[in-house]
Amino acid sequence: MATNKVLSRLGLAMRAGKLVSGEEIVIxxxxxxxxxxxxxxxxxxxxxxxxxxxxxxxxxxxxxxxxTRFELGSAVGKPERxxxxxxxxxxxxxIQGGWVHHSEVENIE
Numbered sequence: 001m002a003t004n005k006v007l008s009r010l011g012l013a014m015r016a017g018k019l020v021s022g023e024e025i026v027i028x029x030x031x032x033x034x035x036x037x038x039x040x041x042x043x044x045x046x047x048x049x050x051x052x053x054x055x056x057x058x059x060x061x062x063x064x065x066x067x068t069r070f071e072l073g074s075a076v077g078k079p080e081r082x083x084x085x086x087x088x089x090x091x092x093x094x095i096q097g098g099w100v101h102h103s104e105v106e107n108i109e
Contacts (some may be wrong), residue, residue, distance in 0.1 A: 002036065005098040007067070007075035010039065010084065014076040017022035021078075023048065026085040030055045037062050037092035043067040043083045056101060062092070064099050084093035 011020040020029055029035040039047060039055055042065055049065070056063040069080035076084075086092040 006095055008053045009095045009098060010072065010075040012092040013084075013086055013088065013095070015089070016088070018086060018091045018092050019076065020085045020087060021076075021081045021083060022085065023052075026052070026083050027055055029085035029087060030059050030061050032068060033059070034087045035059075035061050036089050037064065037086040037095060037101065039067075039072065039084045039095065041072050041080075041082045043068050048082060062096065064096065068101070085105070 020026060024080070026035065026038065030038065038052060038061055040052055040063060044052075044065075053063060055061075060068065067075075069082050072084065073080040086095060
């Protein structure tokens with residue numbers, strides 16, 4: 001099932017040290033060019049969603065929106081997580097490749 005693939009790939013990226021979470025850290029990764037992909041929980045606040053979507057658009061970083069904060073958190077063995085920045089191109093491509101119409105997908109070329 002595609003859903004489990006994406007969540008397990010997030011877990012792999014976390015164990016490999018290629019995933020960062022937390023709004024300030026994610027925004028810093030976008031600004032510095034480290035972020036290859038942003039994953040945002042579908043239940044993030046409107047304000048947070050807009051802020052991240054705007055940053056991704058300005059810096060041309062793909063943004064995937066889907067899963068709940070609890071699903072994202074449990075995928076990486078943590079409490080709820082609202083967003084991740086994937087800092088490795090290989091993991092970013094793997095995660096995007098498994099993302100099958102789960103939700104809204106923006107900035108994907």
